[in-house]
Amino acid sequence: MGIGAPGLLFRYKDYRRDGADRQQIMTLAIEEFIRRFLLHVLPRGPQDQPRARSRTAGRRPTSR
Incomplete structure (x- = not known):
């Protein structure tokens, strides 16, 4: 309704x-x-954070 x-x-x-x-x-x-609003919006508990991987992860060095 409003802020008083x-x-x-x-x-x-x-x-x-x-x-x-x-x-x-x-x-x-x-x-x-x-606080009450964020209880409905935020997920419960700690969440897995995406791991920061280097751009070369998964690549194998090429032999010369």
Whole structure:
């Protein structure tokens, strides 16, 4: 919804409630919002990084 003095305001649905009470408004500090957002975006745990290999990896020296 927007950014205010106390933090970030946004709307969400509480599926445990019925009727008009289902729509709720939550205020989070910006740091907490970013933390929760990154939980959904970033992969879990350490990821394998591609190994930096030289351009000649896999080539055999040619005999002269």
